[in-house]
Amino acid sequence: MENHANSYVSACPVGCNTTLEDTAIQLAEGVLRRCTACGQLLSSASEARYTETMAQFNAADFNAPQGRELERRQAVARTRLARIATLLGKTPGNMHVVDVGCSRGQFVAAAIAAGYRAEGVEPAPRIAEAARADGVPVRSGLLEEQHFADSSLDALTLFEVIEHLRTPLPLLAECRRVLKPGGILLISTGNAASWTAAAMGAHWDYLDMERDGGHISFYNPRSMAKLAATAGFEVARIDTARVKFHDKENTPRWCYALGKLAAEILNLPARLSGRGHDMLAYLRKPSAG
Numbered sequence: 001m002e003n004h005a006n007s008y009v010s011a012c013p014v015g016c017n018t019t020l021e022d023t024a025i026q027l028a029e030g031v032l033r034r035c036t037a038c039g040q041l042l043s044s045a046s047e048a049r050y051t052e053t054m055a056q057f058n059a060a061d062f063n064a065p066q067g068r069e070l071e072r073r074q075a076v077a078r079t080r081l082a083r084i085a086t087l088l089g090k091t092p093g094n095m096h097v098v099d100v101g102c103s104r105g106q107f108v109a110a111a112i113a114a115g116y117r118a119e120g121v122e123p124a125p126r127i128a129e130a131a132r133a134d135g136v137p138v139r140s141g142l143l144e145e146q147h148f149a150d151s152s153l154d155a156l157t158l159f160e161v162i163e164h165l166r167t168p169l170p171l172l173a174e175c176r177r178v179l180k181p182g183g184i185l186l187i188s189t190g191n192a193a194s195w196t197a198a199a200m201g202a203h204w205d206y207l208d209m210e211r212d213g214g215h216i217s218f219y220n221p222r223s224m225a226k227l228a229a230t231a232g233f234e235v236a237r238i239d240t241a242r243v244k245f246h247d248k249e250n251t252p253r254w255c256y257a258l259g260k261l262a263a264e265i266l267n268l269p270a271r272l273s274g275r276g277h278d279m280l281a282y283l284r285k286p287s288a289g
């Protein structure tokens with residue numbers, strides 16, 4: 001066992017009362033650890049290192065895709081919104097959706113364009129300001145600071161947020177409070193039980209704090225379900241999708257092409273077996289809660 005006295009994360013964040021064990025995966029910040037109960041993987045980074053890598057999220061030009069990448073993301077947003085609408089049995093015009101950690105507000109803008117009532121919440125002040133300058137309704141601060149009324153929202157979304165949180169339960173409690181009974185919380189994050197994570201080991205890019213600032217907590221479908229249960233949500237569905245084995249920049253072209261071919265062949269079985277890289281958890285606030 002390494003000494004983890006300096007580690008920012010000291011316990012499984014989804015409510016397991018078990019100890020953490022060291023894995024064989026060594027990262028720049030120390031050994032990656034695993035919850036023996038739910039398989040959650042946890043960084044050994046210090047709080048100082050965490051804070052330092054999180055700072056990249058406050059640059060006003062951060063995460064502002066254009067052109068075809070923007071169109072692709074808008075199509076993804078519409079698909080996710082349509083799934084939420086189906087789960088709620090509601091039409092877009094009758095849904096109030098709030099995207100928490102909305103960055104530049106592309107999801108919010110796509111939702112509004114598709115006829116939903118939508119707004120965003122973003123803690124990084126310069127990004128929130130940039131989103132508002134683009135005409136997107138974005139509130140600055142944390143969800144807890146917005147004081148939405150009890151049981152007032154149809155849906156909340158947390159895209160690539162939860163892997164940054166040492167203690168996600170207070171945020172999920174606030175989500176549960178402001179959602180209507182039967183309301184949907186959609187969480188997206190990387191799947192630590194994916195074939196991509198297994199094949200890449202320490203080179204899984206999701207583990208790279210330099211590249212993905214502040215990633216400290218890595219979920220799998222089982223730990224996500226446990227998080228939902230601890231926070232008082234039902235699992236409506238957990239989907240995983242996509243296999244990728246190489247970064248285009250760091251790989252010879254022939255090797256990249258071969259990896260890409262293998263990944264495409266494996267996409268469907270990954271999706272069917274819960275081993276895809278991108279995890280989408282649709283959680284529901286119980287109707288009688």
Ligand SMILES: [Zn+2]
Pocket residue numbers: 012013014015016035036037038039040223
């Ligand atoms: Zn656990």
